[in-house]
Structure formats: structure tokens, C-alpha cells
Amino acid sequence: MATTKTPPKTPGTKAVAPPAKPAAKRVAPARPRAAAVTAVPTAAAADGVEHHEKPRIKLVRDSFTMPQLDFDLIPALKKRALAFQRPAKKSELLRAGLHALAALDNARLKKALDSLAPIKAGRPKKAG
Structure with a gap:
């Protein structure tokens, strides 16, 4: 059986959509600007040493x-922190706990981990 080659298809002319009109720009009401603050040279700047801001820490x-x-x-820990006039967020308490655990030696860390009640891994089932 002989096969015949068909000529390659040539691209036809495609319909070109008219360019979309740009959306109307909203103009924000003019706000009074604060007076320009002039930089006061500090002793470190006078020495010619540049200080850069700390790089941002990536949050997870x-x-x-x-x-x-x-x-x-x-x-309960948040209430204790308020008692010495240091409001604390939940994330701050968890982070402080991690730093406290990191400061423990291996034996104390193992003891702290062994004292925890075991839990099942994964998400709890929805009630209902």
C-alpha cells in the first residue's frame, strides 16, 4: 500500500481582535505630604562607614x-506575660519555647520530649 504525502498546512489568516481600551485610571485625592526630613549626619556616617539595614528574615x-x-x-502563659506587663502573641510564646528547648543539653531535651503525650499524626477528623 502506497502512502501519499499531504502538503503541509499553511497557516491561515487569523482574526485579530481590536486592541482593548485601557481601563480608566482612578485618581486618588491629594494628600498633604509631610515636610521633607533632612538627614542629620551621625558620627558613624561621618567616619565614612555605611550601615545597611538587616536583611529581611523569611517567614514560614x-x-x-x-x-x-x-x-x-x-x-495561661499569655496571662503570665501580662502580669509583668509584656503582652505576648501565641507565635512569640511558641518561638520562645523553641529557643528554650534549643538551649537544653541532649539529656534534658530527650527528657522533655519523652514527657509529651503521644498524638496521632495528621489532621483530626471533622465532627459532624
Whole structure:
């Protein structure tokens, strides 16, 4: 059986859409600007040493499961922090706890980890 080649298809002319009109720009009401602040040279700047701002720390978002008894410690610790007039967020308490654990030696860290109640991994099932 002989095969015949068909000539390659040539691209036809495509319909070109008319260019879209740009959206009307909103004009914000004029706000009074603060007076320009002039830079006051400091002793370090006078020495010719440039100080750069610290690079931004990348924030990571995560979620996890914990027993209700452990979760109930968060408001109790927040209340303790308010007692010495240092309001604390939940994330600050968790971060402070991580730093406290990092400062422990291996034996104390193991003891702290072994004292935790085991939980099942994964998300809890939805009630309903």
C-alpha cells in the first residue's frame, strides 16, 4: 500500500481582535505630604562607614495539631506575660519555647520530649 504525502498546512489568516481600551485610571485625592526630613549626619556616617539595614528574615507559615491540654497552656502563659506587663502573641510564646528547648543539653531535651503525650499524626477528623 502506497502512502501519499499531504502538503503541509499553511497557516491561515487569523482574526485579530481590536486592541482593548485601557481601563480608566482612578485618581486618588491629594494628600498633604509631610515636610521633607533632612538627614542629620551621625558620627558613624561621618567616619565614612555605611550601615545597611538587616536583611529581611523569611517567614514560614505552618500548622500543626496539639492536645487540648497543651493548647490551654498558651492563654495561661499569655496571662503570665501580662502580669509583668509584656503582652505576648501565641507565635512569640511558641518561638520562645523553641529557643528554650534549643538551649537544653541532649539529656534534658530527650527528657522533655519523652514527657509529651503521644498524638496521632495528621489532621483530626471533622465532627459532624
